[in-house]
Amino acid sequence: LLSSATSPGLHVIHIAAEMAPVAKVGGLGDVVSGLGKALQKKGHLVEIVLPKYDCMQYDRVCDLRALDVLIDSYFDRQLYKNKIWVGTIEGLPVYFIEPHHPDKFFWRGKFYGEHDDFRRFSFFSRAALEFLLQAGKKPDIIHCHDWQTAFIAPLYWDIYAPKGLNSARICFTCHNFEYQGTAAASELESCGLESHHLNRPDRMQDNSAHDRVNSVKGGIVFSNIVTTVSPTYAQEVRTSEGGHGLHSTLSAHSKKFIGILNGIDTDAWNPATDAFLPVQYNATDLQGKAENKQALRRNLGLSSTDVRRPLVGCITRLVPQKGVHLIRHAIYLTLELGGQFVLLGSSPVPHIQNEFEGIANHFQNHDHIRLILKYDESLSHVIYAASDMFIIPSIFEPCGLTQMISMRYGAIPIVRKTGGLNDSVFDVDDDTIPSQFRNGFTFMNADEQGLNGALVRAFNLFNNNPESWKQLVQKDMNIDFSWETSSAQYEELYLKSVARAKAAKLA
Ligand code: ADP
Structure with missing residues (x-):
């Protein structure tokens, strides 16, 4: 397995359900590649972990190959093997997890909208952390996104930090609070999280249905940094009208919660070079x-x-x-x-x-x-x-x-x-x-x-x-x-959080 190369900057690993252009449903996919590329340009080591969907645009992945080790990952009281693939997307190293589970979680011909989405992505979140542990990765930041990988935060602190994957701070970005990933509390057990420990009002319990857990709430409660994608939206979701039921949780954790406006990928979106256009143009030649x-x-x-x-x-x-x-x-x-x-x-x-x-x-x-x-x-x-x-x-x-x-x-x-x-x-x-x-x-x-x-x-x-x-x-x-300004804000949050962790260790 590949061990992390040394880098003068931070080692940041994004674990996400989307990445443009290979697996994109909406803005989340753009952010993972746009922010990833901008941080890489600033000298950080950025890696991405994605599910290996059957419906990805494989022609946009370079040098895709399977690693010759299978990773065992826990689910429903058993271990399942996962094949790990590695490739490059837009210059970023990406790992793809292919579960050998009979439910064929990522062989559905679509990204979301399946009856077992909660299981699919809680499985993926656990397998991704298992991979990082077994690969000997020592990231400074694990950045998870939206409800699909918000499970990372509780999984990390409850299971993986005790197992030794303990170098990281967790950053959680919610791109849309409308989608929260809730399920009966008992469903958490599948990925090894303990529902009696987590189904509490100050942890993962859904704020409106007390027999259910809410993965976005878990992401908020258990991450070191919580962000959303614009300052105005960060204000709106703190109110009862805009918070989709999570306003009280966000207010309780407001010290670590901030809105950072996304950038766009100005290489991909450039009318002067855009190969999709019949004619390229720029502001001085319309x-x-x-x-x-x-x-x-x-x-x-x-x-x-x-x-x-x-x-x-x-x-x-x-x-x-x-x-x-x-x-x-x-x-x-x-x-x-x-x-x-x-x-x-x-x-x-x-x-x-x-x-x-x-x-x-x-x-x-x-x-x-x-x-x-x-x-x-x-x-x-x-x-x-x-x-x-x-x-x-x-x-x-x-x-x-x-x-x-x-x-x-x-x-x-x-x-x-x-x-x-x-x-x-x-x-x-x-x-x-x-x-x-x-x-x-x-x-x-x-x-x-x-x-x-x-x-x-x-x-x-x-x-x-x-x-x-x-x-x-x-x-x-x-x-x-461009991502220049916004990625600098993320960089600052990461650095501050890493410094706080170091200071706490020394104290
Ligand atoms: P959301 O994430 O809520 O869908 P955003 O504005 O953040 O909305 O991102 C939408 C992205 O998806 C943009 O890049 C937009 O060009 C793209 N997009 C949306 N619908 C389509 C479509 N039907 N075909 C191609 N691209 C689309």
Whole structure:
């Protein structure tokens, strides 16, 4: 087994259920690779541990090979073998865990949404720690993400630190408090955690169902550092309206809890080099942006007769959080205002998927509206490049990446002021914000009037003042949304936590 190489910086191991571009459902996947790469650039040794899903994009993994040792991992009072694979994704070393369990946990043709998700990911969390122990890794930081790997925190302190994997501090990042990973308390026993010890109000007991445990709560209680993905969202989840039942837990642990705005991967999202685009472009040469708009219109069969007709884009999971009723409204309003609308999205919720399929069919051959109801990475790049405006009417939004990507591609964001949208989009008409920071259109009320106000203002500026619009596009394209600043904040948290642990050992 590979032992950790020595490095002048910290040794950070991310254990996660997603990593872009090979296994991505949403923003979590982008964060693991974006933050990982940024920390690696700063001189830290960063490694990632993922499940070995059958449905990963294997063509994006370099030098994939199996290690010649199997790792035994405990589950349901037995030991199961795990094959460990290693490869490189975007320059980061990644270990993949392939359980030899009869339930074929990661051979399901999808990442989540299985009836036994709690078992699948509690198994994975334990197997990942077992691998680190047996491989002799001595990380400074183990960084786990979302409910799927929040089990790491209690597993580490209750089982693995006593076994000798005790060099690390645990950092837990919650990317969305809506998804908490709860189950009957007895289900914790499968991965070796003791339910009678953990099913207590100050430990893992769910705050609303006392016979259930909650893995995100375990992540909060048992980690040394707890983060979420924007400062505004960190405030919102401390309130009873925004906390999804965890506000009291977060308040009790507020000293170690902080919101850090995500960055975006500016190598992957760069209109000047983006290989998915028919034409590359940059802020000083916007001709290419216009050509991408024409190319998208041609590909989707939209009318190209009026070159300047504004194109409104929307790329999203279609779930209630994203304000689906407002997205629907935006389609019709855009049409009324004389624009074109392109939606790329898919929904895990059958009635929402059905509803949008109905709208898609209705507009099937329409000159100005197109709905593409699937996940399509390459098309997403072209839509960002082609759009003049980009709509994000979220009910809540922990961070949101699409507003930052759209700005980098010169599509002006129109967003509801919530969570990370509130920390990254500032209204062009808001006099309380210094003018150099104003970069988009925002609205407060999650209703049609709220959205109307912002969209109409955007259309007015676009139609009546093309020169100001162009300056806004260029300004947005030049904003630095890289991981530079955010990764420095994570680095500081890690270093402080490691220093505190050292000081405590010496005392
Ligand atoms: P969330 O994590 O809640 O889904 P984010 O805004 O944080 O939302 O991240 C969404 C990411 O997923 C962005 O990179 C966006 O481009 C991408 N995305 C969402 N839906 C699709 C889709 N249908 N096809 C391609 N990419 C998508």
